Amino acid sequence: MEQNILIIGGNGLVGKAISRILTSRNPHLIVFIGGRKGGKTDKDLKIDVTDPSSLKVILEKKIRLIILSVNDKEDHVLRFAMNHQIDYLDITKPTPALVKAYDIAGRSDINSRIVFSSGWMGGIVPALVNTLSDSGDINEVKLFVYYSVKDLAGESSAHFMAENVAVPFVHYKNDKPVSIRHFLDTEVFNFSFGIGNRSAYNFDVPDLYILNKIERISDVSVKMTYNSKFITWLLGSFQYLRIYNILSLKERKMIFGSSGNGDQAVFEIVVDDPSGQKELSLQSEKGQAELTALSAVLHAEELLRNPHENNVYFSHQLHDPLSLMEQLNAYDSININVTQ
Numbered sequence: 550m551e552q553n554i555l556i557i558g559g560n561g562l563v564g565k566a567i568s569r570i571l572t573s574r575n576p577h578l579i580v581f582i583g584g585r586k587g588g589k590t591d592k593d594l595k596i597d598v599t600d601p602s603s604l605k606v607i608l609e610k611k612i613r614l615i616i617l618s619v620n621d622k623e624d625h626v627l628r629f630a631m632n633h634q635i636d637y638l639d640i641t642k643p644t645p646a647l648v649k650a651y652d653i654a655g656r657s658d659i660n661s662r663i664v665f666s667s668g669w670m671g672g673i674v675p676a677l678v679n680t681l682s683d684s685g686d687i688n689e690v691k692l693f694v695y696y697s698v699k700d701l702a703g704e705s706s707a708h709f710m711a712e713n714v715a716v717p718f719v720h721y722k723n724d725k726p727v728s729i730r731h732f733l734d735t736e737v738f739n740f741s742f743g744i745g746n747r748s749a750y751n752f753d754v755p756d757l758y759i760l761n762k763i764e765r766i767s768d769v770s771v772k773m774t775y776n777s778k779f780i781t782w783l784l785g786s787f788q789y790l791r792i793y794n795i796l797s798l799k800e801r802k803m804i805f806g807s808s809g810n811g812d813q814a815v816f817e818i819v820v821d822d823p824s825g826q827k828e829l830s831l832q833s834e835k836g837q838a839e840l841t842a843l844s845a846v847l848h849a850e851e852l853l854r855n856p857h858e859n860n861v862y863f864s865h866q867l868h869d870p871l872s873l874m875e876q877l878n879a880y881d882s883i884n885i886n887v888t889q
Contacts, residue, residue: 552853555612557583557596557626558619562701563640566842567616571849578853581610601625608633614852616845617641624650627663634660636852638864640845642667643709644718644755654861662857664848666864668756669694669771669816670837671844675759676865676873678766681820681827681887689768689821690760693738693749697776699809700836711801715793718753721760724767732781732788736772741830741886742815747774750785759863776812811836827889834882843883847876 554571558564559582572580582588587595594610597603598621607615607629614636617626621641627650630637642650647667654663666672669692678690710731719726732750739746749772760769775781784804787793793801814837818829833840848864851857857867865873878885 552577552614553579553581553610553612554614554616554849555581555583555594555596555607555610556616556618557598557621558617558641560584560586560588561618563838563842563845564618566838567618567845570842570846574846575850575853581612598625599623601629604629607635614638614849616849618845620646622646624653627653630661631657631659631663636662636664638664638666638845638848638852640666640671640841642755643713644753644758647755648758651861659861660859662852662859663861664852664864664867665862666845666848668759668863668865669754670814670831670833671841671848672755672759672864673844673873673877674756674816674818674865675764675863676868676870677818677829677831678760678764678820679865679870680874681818681829682822683824684822687764687766687820687822690766690770691819692754692756692769692771693740693817693819694752694754694771694773695740695744695747695776695813695815695817696773696837697809697812697814698780699776699812700814701809701811701838708802708805710805711798713753714788714801714805715791718757720751720757720770721766722768724761730788732785734772735785738772738774738817740774740815740817742813742832742884744815747778748781748785749774750781759865763863814840825889827887830886830888831877832884834884839882843877843880847873 556564581592583594583596585597594606617639714731717728729751734751735748738749752771752773754771760766814833820827851867877883
């Protein structure tokens, strides 16, 4: 059986990285690239997620798996995949869009594998959380994110922050949603990999929803710090003074839209369970785009390799947690440390 894969958004930063990693590890696969402008080869397909009629080419090319790495606000690709029994892997959605798409899939007849992988760095955090608890009875998870403005980052995360920085979101305490805002409620955390003590602030990622609603962990929080202490303080001050509320979307995009030439990305998971506190630190030496792309490739390989039933999944549910951690750690630019 042909294994034809389509990466929609394959001309973007993360999409290109997915294509590079996937084809280097799986030279037998036929990988098509979907984009609004098409391309020069027969592997470049003209696909616009805002135009459902452009998706017909997916059937012509006998695509087996769609990897979506571009924002599809109306979920046209999701509906197309479900209607035509095509496997689907989405790495793009912020929390509100993820909840909406998950609800759409949950109310549909499913005859393929529908996988949501929109958590931090390609949806790997919940699996790594599950490597830290033998009992599975986890009381609390804290995720701390270190983001460098020097990192070579794509537009999607910057645009998300610009659109949502003034919008309240929730974390979970005692299994109840608590409304909070970005870049407030400082907590000092000692980051690994030479970063040291940094003030970290509220940040919204889909793992808040996934860890509480799917993994049933009662207390979940996420906080972020930037490589520049001044920038971290400045963003918090803007939120405290409600300056974001009076800025235009264009002005907010200018604040969050910087992208450097490359730097490390780091996140830290702290888990509390009846046996005590454990911590996992992960460093991607090549930045967040590389790690997000690698995560998407590992999920795709799992779908292609193993006969998971037709169903709706979050990507961590495809894997044995320890096996996924070992695959991540084996990649040459990923470093993982676990402490207790």
